[in-house]
Amino acid sequence: MKxxxxxxxxxxxxxxxxxxxxxxxxxxxxxxxxxxxxxxxxFEVSAPTDGWVAIGFNDTENIAGNYLIxxxxxxxxxxxxxxxxxxxxxxxxxxxxxxxASVRVQGGSETGMxxxxxxxxxxxxxxxxx
Numbered sequence: 001m002k003x004x005x006x007x008x009x010x011x012x013x014x015x016x017x018x019x020x021x022x023x024x025x026x027x028x029x030x031x032x033x034x035x036x037x038x039x040x041x042x043f044e045v046s047a048p049t050d051g052w053v054a055i056g057f058n059d060t061e062n063i064a065g066n067y068l069i070x071x072x073x074x075x076x077x078x079x080x081x082x083x084x085x086x087x088x089x090x091x092x093x094x095x096x097x098x099x100x101a102s103v104r105v106q107g108g109s110e111t112g113m114x115x116x117x118x119x120x121x122x123x124x125x126x127x128x129x130x
Contacts, residue, residue: 040120042106045071053115056085063088069103071117078108080119 022033022044029048032055034041047053056066066085071078082101083091094101106118 036123039123040104041123042118042120044116044118046114046116048113049115050110050113051115053117066091069119069121071105071108071115071119073108073110073115073117076109078105078117080105080108080117 022035024031024033026032031044031046033044036042043055045053045055052070052072054068054070056063056068058066063085064087068083068085068091069080070083071080073079080103082094082099082103084094084097084099085091102122104120106120108115108117110116
């Protein structure tokens with residue numbers, strides 16, 4: 001599963017299989033933070049936009065086969081969806097693939113031109129698309 005590569009990298013940084021503080025990567029005004037806790041990976045994602053924010057996971061550099069999480073905040077309501085990328089610009093939400101979503105919304109906000117999302121995923125996924 002594609003998320004396994006990410007998990008491997010995260011677990012390398014963990015102490016006794018458990019992370020005690022957030023790891024953070026920032027590039028071009030976008031920030032992704034994560035930590036392992038209680039069998040889940042908790043993410044905080046921030047981007048300089050007032051629209052959709054997305055993060056993708058894949059074990060290759062190819063966009064096809066990408067496990068994509070997209071979210072937005074509208075009227076203070078957070079919407080986060082899981083997608084499978086078939087090819088660039090063409091992706092399908094898990095509900096159209098008859099696959100159960102595993103993302104849990106933790107929160108989010110939109111302030112000016114910055115959107116922040118918080119969500120968690122299980123460390124291992126049962127989905128063939130994640």
